[in-house]
Amino acid sequence: MDNSEYLPMFLAEAREHLQELNLAVVKIEEIPDDTESVDAIFRIAHSFKGMSATMGFAGMAELTHAMEDVFELLKQRAGGLSRDAIDVLLASLDALEGAVDSVDETGNEAIEQAELVQRLRALTRADGEQAPAPAAAPVAAEAPVDDQRVIQVTAQLTDDVAMPPVRAYMLLASLAEHGEIVQSNPAEDAVEGFTDKVIEVWLVSDHEDDVVGAAAREVPDVATVTVLVHEPKGSEATTAAAPADHAEDKKPEPAKQGGHGKKGSSTVRVDSERLDQLMHFMGELVVHRTRVEGLAHQADIPGLAQAMQDLTRSSQALQQMVMQVRMIEVEAVFLRFPRLVRDLSSKLGKQVQLTLTGGETELDRTVVDALGDPMVHLVRNSLDHGLETPEEREAAGKDATGTLEISARHAGGNVVITVTDDGRGINPRKVAEKAAEKGLIPFEAIDSIDSAKAVELLFHPGFSTAEELSDISGRGVGMDAVRNMVRALGGEVLVTSELGKGTVNQIRLPLTLAIMSALLVETNGLPFAIPLDRVERTLLLPDHTIRSVAGRRMLVMRDDVLPIVDGSEALGHGTPANEATHAVIVRAGEQRLAVAVNHLIGQRELVTRALPPELENTAAVSGGAVLSDGNIALIVDCDALIGAGADAGSSVLAA
Numbered sequence: 001m002d003n004s005e006y007l008p009m010f011l012a013e014a015r016e017h018l019q020e021l022n023l024a025v026v027k028i029e030e031i032p033d034d035t036e037s038v039d040a041i042f043r044i045a046h047s048f049k050g051m052s053a054t055m056g057f058a059g060m061a062e063l064t065h066a067m068e069d070v071f072e073l074l075k076q077r078a079g080g081l082s083r084d085a086i087d088v089l090l091a092s093l094d095a096l097e098g099a100v101d102s103v104d105e106t107g108n109e110a111i112e113q114a115e116l117v118q119r120l121r122a123l124t125r126a127d128g129e130q131a132p133a134p135a136a137a138p139v140a141a142e143a144p145v146d147d148q149r150v151i152q153v154t155a156q157l158t159d160d161v162a163m164p165p166v167r168a169y170m171l172l173a174s175l176a177e178h179g180e181i182v183q184s185n186p187a188e189d190a191v192e193g194f195t196d197k198v199i200e201v202w203l204v205s206d207h208e209d210d211v212v213g214a215a216a217r218e219v220p221d222v223a224t225v226t227v228l229v230h231e232p233k234g235s236e237a238t239t240a241a242a243p244a245d246h247a248e249d250k251k252p253e254p255a256k257q258g259g260h261g262k263k264g265s266s267t268v269r270v271d272s273e274r275l276d277q278l279m280h281f282m283g284e285l286v287v288h289r290t291r292v293e294g295l296a297h298q299a300d301i302p303g304l305a306q307a308m309q310d311l312t313r314s315s316q317a318l319q320q321m322v323m324q325v326r327m328i329e330v331e332a333v334f335l336r337f338p339r340l341v342r343d344l345s346s347k348l349g350k351q352v353q354l355t356l357t358g359g360e361t362e363l364d365r366t367v368v369d370a371l372g373d374p375m376v377h378l379v380r381n382s383l384d385h386g387l388e389t390p391e392e393r394e395a396a397g398k399d400a401t402g403t404l405e406i407s408a409r410h411a412g413g414n415v416v417i418t419v420t421d422d423g424r425g426i427n428p429r430k431v432a433e434k435a436a437e438k439g440l441i442p443f444e445a446i447d448s449i450d451s452a453k454a455v456e457l458l459f460h461p462g463f464s465t466a467e468e469l470s471d472i473s474g475r476g477v478g479m480d481a482v483r484n485m486v487r488a489l490g491g492e493v494l495v496t497s498e499l500g501k502g503t504v505n506q507i508r509l510p511l512t513l514a515i516m517s518a519l520l521v522e523t524n525g526l527p528f529a530i531p532l533d534r535v536e537r538t539l540l541l542p543d544h545t546i547r548s549v550a551g552r553r554m555l556v557m558r559d560d561v562l563p564i565v566d567g568s569e570a571l572g573h574g575t576p577a578n579e580a581t582h583a584v585i586v587r588a589g590e591q592r593l594a595v596a597v598n599h600l601i602g603q604r605e606l607v608t609r610a611l612p613p614e615l616e617n618t619a620a621v622s623g624g625a626v627l628s629d630g631n632i633a634l635i636v637d638c639d640a641l642i643g644a645g646a647d648a649g650s651s652v653l654a655a
Helices: 003-030 035-055 057-078 083-106 113-125 162-176 188-193 209-217 241-248 272-298 304-325 337-348 365-386 390-395 427-436 444-448 451-458 479-488 639-646
Strands: 149-159 180-185 198-204 222-230 328-331 350-357 360-364 402-411 412-423 492-498 502-510 517-523 527-533 534-539 545-549 552-556 562-564 582-590 591-597 599-609 623-625 630-638
Touching: 003 035, 003 209, 003 337, 035 057, 035 162, 035 451, 035 562, 057 083, 057 113, 149 162, 149 209, 162 188, 162 198, 162 209, 180 599, 209 222, 272 304, 272 365, 272 517, 272 599, 304 328, 337 350, 337 365, 337 534, 350 545, 360 365, 365 402, 365 412, 365 479, 365 502, 390 582, 427 444, 427 451, 479 492, 517 582, 517 591, 517 630, 527 599, 582 599, 582 639, 591 639, 599 630
Parallel strands: 350 402, 527 630, 562 591
Antiparallel strands: 149 198, 149 222, 180 198, 328 360, 402 412, 412 502, 492 502, 517 527, 517 599, 534 582, 545 552, 552 562, 582 591, 599 623, 623 630
């Protein structure tokens, strides 16, 4: 059977299973008696093995089967698995992940599983345990076990199911956790060639029938489930009457009969490219709507204003719905960190308590996809540079185990992700001395570097305080890379630290990269868009005092003195703005700047577009947007304005 058409779905589900297995294995190392994680491991591993075998990837199936034998030890004894066993399991998961990547790239699994299988089997032999005995041979369909309680489950797959063999295998695996399967259609050894839409299973079980039915409904692409109970001979309920009574009892209870509205039919896998196209066309609709709104203001047609309001309301509702479709939980990024922290803390000889909060916070899919690398940089920095060894912590009067917290929360139209540790903090003196050695600051300026200035030095390209190069950090690509990646997402990075107490790394990102609210301004006849969440206020320049400090124009306000950044020069035109009359006070990192412009046009909803690579670093802009009149407005990168406004007079910048 040609399974190539099922490959994209296999890859997507395989990656989900591997991520869940990594998380569960790390969790049972910490909490060996966590039965929920143990059950999840068996269920996921069994499903992954079945999917691999069905797709013809024998190496992955063999390795997963050997892992199952080790997982069986979890159920047979208390106290969990040894660290060596956990290490082998995690190495096996790494091998499986590599095989999935190879399948994605070449179509072949390219896995060398023999050594890992041997190590896994050695673990079970060393423990004196044997692999589970094979299931009993099935009995005839017309003669279920007479002296035992048998539950008959009939599952109807959805009409558009893409992988019937895999779903059949998953259903059998799920039901096997609730009893002994005495018969099934298809049989376990005939699953690979299964093409039907109806699966029947008979199992001997003392579990509640609604629990068994719920387990069947949990399998993806299952549309409906029917559960009949055959009581043993001699019981009060006859074999024939039990199913009838059961069916009658379940009809008025939609929660138990809920297979009709279950996720097999209420959720649909959609290719990410289609979502991108949907957002693109939604963006085009926003542009056209804005243009029509402008024309409507000029036309004197009865009823047009009301029709325009209705169109605006409907299109905004559609826009909100499309954006929600693209939203996924940031937990997709968080799930990789328990394994990362476990491996790095072991390598560094440190004890770390990891806390994850706010994983349910939703963010645009494209932002989540790009968020992984900068987050990994921050976590690795915290583990390597921030947290001390147990001996150092105890000498400093701290608990031997350090804490690392990763959290996410919504803040207006943004998501704020924070990585916090209670480690040694940033030492301004050490940073200043290293910066002076690299020629970034004069040696006589070392004593003037405080915590805030030390943080800015850490963001300098190629800067690192590591004494030795390692595969964890110290190669000068950390914080600078984080800032560049986050800026590319339209966000900002803020770092605060207290020596001896710890460090807080904060990433602030827009909910979506596709549509943004912005203040449209004009300088030298060209339109520019400043993200609205960075704008604090606007003012008329002639109404305020402007002074020169060290050759830099400064705006004197009632409560502050801010550097003035000429909008035209900073945004790539090279010549000062003619007769700048307005200033926009923007937040750039931890500073505030006054951007001088000619005119304020007003607030707009803009559809963002990426700039060509050759234009990305030529000015303080991060993208572009097509306006209703066909012109293009460049989107201002507020963080990049810092260099234009902070070189002189930096001592009077206000956070």
